[in-house]
Amino acid sequence: MAKNKIDQAKKPALFDRIFKPEVITLPSGNSVVRPRSRMWLISIVLLIVVAISIKVTGFNLAIIFTRGNQLTFILSKIFQPNFGYFNKVIGPLLDTVKMSVLGTIVGCLLGLVFAIFASSNINRNKPTLVIIRFILAILRSVPTLVIASIAALVFGLGTFAGTIAIILFTLGIVAKMLYESIETIDMKPFEAMISMGCNQFRAFWAACMPQILPTYLSHSLYCFEINVRAASILGWVGAGGLGILINERIGWRDYNGLGMVLLALFVLVLCIDQLSDYLRGKLS
Amino acid sequence: MIEFKDVSKTYPNGTKGLKHVNLKIEQGEFVAIIGLSGAGKSTLIRTINRMIDITGGQLIVDDTDVMTLKGKSLRRFRRKIGMIFQSFNLITRATVIKNVLTSYVPDMPWYKVLFGVYSKEQKMKALEALDKVGILDKAYTRCDELSGGQQQRVALARTLCATPTIILADEPVASLDPIMADEVMNDFSRVNKEMNISILLNIHHVDLALKYADRVIGVRAGEIVYDGPVKDVTKEVLNEVYNGAEVPEMGKEKKNG
């Protein structure tokens, strides 16, 4: 009990040192300290930021109303999909699925490896730790489409570039989520195995994997859901899948055709979501 | 003054919550209601502020027939009756004083409620209520940082702000350990004596009831089986109320836990 009290006597927060709290005294003689509200400061900052943003983006609400009919025109066509187009859709659709599946599986496996090297409680070597985390940070912050267009230049147009892009993106996300989990697990079984003479990898596999397995699988499923959606776009930069079709149809102003493509995408995403919900249920 | 005239409560599925209850409670009394779980203690208390509607008889509170109220008049009626819950029912993420100030909300105009603007007078009164229950120093801390006993005190301060004539408490100390429970019961006692507010408490632990209340009402299967001063409560009475089962006491839990 006493220890907690000592911990609570910390230095007051920066805000409270600038704007001193008010002391209110009641008629009965007792008094209480009231910290100043942070609300007004936050509101002012927010207002300024929004004002600047509006200026910088050329925000103009009126346009929506004047040219809104374009939107309804396009949407109405999208909702009358051209079913005859289905034959052209099925190929790229399957391509999208294949890119996502392969990309997710490989990305998750690689992510695990990277995560191990990025965890401070397993990898004691500071320099490699920092380098690996830096690489992961880069992979996470560059948008998938940019990675895909670079990949398309390196490996040529087609599904391989898209798969590479998905692998790299998945790797970045899974590795980060994993090493955050790994750093919170109980290391004692790991130490026990090392003391019994195992090398790092076996000890990790036997002692740490069971602890992180549920989170790992859950994150992998989550990535798969995202990747299916992402894979459908990559074709825009020539990396295969439905994206190419989308690019084409919009270019030709063929919104009925676009409707068919989107419908196929919708059904696909629905199925994947159902599958992933089912698998999640099985996991827990 | 609270008057039950032949009050009954039958639920839609046929269960009888209350059967022919006749009671008269004067202003300023401290009444403890005891009985087994499911005997009807909660039902009895909640009919008074119409959280539960009665299906038979008449219930008159401070010269008003409870069943004639609706909408605005019902809300105004409830202002004068405070209620304390077993699970405190505070807004845990908000500060203590914000919670106490919510007792003014029913009487405020909608624009003030929308922006959460309270007058200086309301804030001072809230602080005084907190002072009265002894947690003034915690006024600007978040509720989820307080102990159970402190949270119940905040709930008590919240009810006091509305200057009620009656306070209903539904198992107020059931979630608290023996020491905190004692402190909270003490608070109820002080409020009762100093401000002449009627207190009707549902309580599971008989020893606490006997220690702090003036009058005890025993409920069994929806009927009143005992109604009298604390000093007349004997072992036979308790047997009647608890149907021969073991009488729950805070003291016993202290020994076991």
Place this chain on the structure above:
Amino acid sequence: MTESKIEKQMTPLEMYESRPQNLWKRILIFAILVVAVVWSAGGVQFNGIAAKGSEVAGGIVYGLTHPDTALLFDMSTEGVFYLTAQTIAIAILGTIFGAILAVPVSFLASKNITNKVVAFIFRALILLIRTIPSLVWALVWIRVTGPNAFCGVVTQSICSIGMISKMYITAIEDLDTGVLDALDASGCTTFQKIRIGVLPQLSANFISTTIYRFDINLKDATTLGIVGAGGIGAALIQAINSRRWAMVGSFLLVLIILVLIIEYFSTKIRTKLAGSVKN
């Protein structure tokens, strides 16, 4: 002695033979995974590294290490700073408008607030929004607003509604109704109950969700720029396609640093919002 008892204790051999047969399940799962990989790999053609492929890879590395500093400090509307500011602005406005619009939508889609039919309709609407990729939304909206940053704002607002609503709904369906009981007992109207009892419980969660979405929108805004919805995306892709590596490098560096900074602060704020949970 043991045989005469009705329930006898099992011998170790019997225990072994009656163990749960997980092995077949594991083999099945493994087989499914292998089939999936092989089938997918079949559809993904590896054409080898393209003609100037390794040059590209080298170029990127060069660009990252020798960024175009003149471009970096160019303050005009074509410069990195302005475009980055524009990208951030798109993300800010898109997130804020999306978050505000998501409030009524998510309340209407929650099973504990409205009836089943209304909830179903709105959930379907949200699903529809979430399925159409943001890129497609942008391309459609360009017809209305023209290819500029405003298009990006509108697109992001709509897409944000999708994800934010989903998270709001989870928070709404987890509400603690005890406080509503207390407010009822002190005589509050429905409006007062929602404003005082419901909103404070949700506000921390809402703000946390909004910040999380802002993080994502920032990366998304760059992607949208590629199709012409303003910001840094278009310039970046043009630089890549014209193989101007130094320019690519400066754009990439700014982007990476920006995303990392925002990520750092948003994680910090969100852990603080999760609040001090004492025992």
